Amino acid sequence: MILAQLALLYICIRYRPRLSPENLGASTRPFSFWQWQTYTQYLEFLAAFILCQSILFLILGRSEIFIAILGFVALGLESTLPIPQLISARCMASECRP
Missing domain, CATH: 1.20.5 (Single alpha-helices involved in coiled-coils or other helix-helix interfaces)
Incomplete structure (x- = not known):
């Protein structure tokens, strides 16, 4: 299921409209969070998030x-x-x- 969601995310980013608010820099979200320009930026965030969660779980898992x-x-x-x-x-x- 996670792979399917990542595939859908890739398709959405690849075929994003050229005049979307994200592409024009008119995002209303703080720091334009979760509206990055490339698929690799999403993957980098997910990798960092998974790493942080793994470290927390290893330390506090018990x-x-x-x-x-x-x-x-x-x-x-x-x-x-x-x-x-x-x-x-x-x-x-x-x-x-x-």
């Missing part, structure tokens, strides 16, 4: 508190995934404008 916090953060993050779709559906139903 701590029940660390495992509980890790599970709580993962579950909390996953539960927020449908929020943009819910907002979009609500706006379409009520014709709200941002």
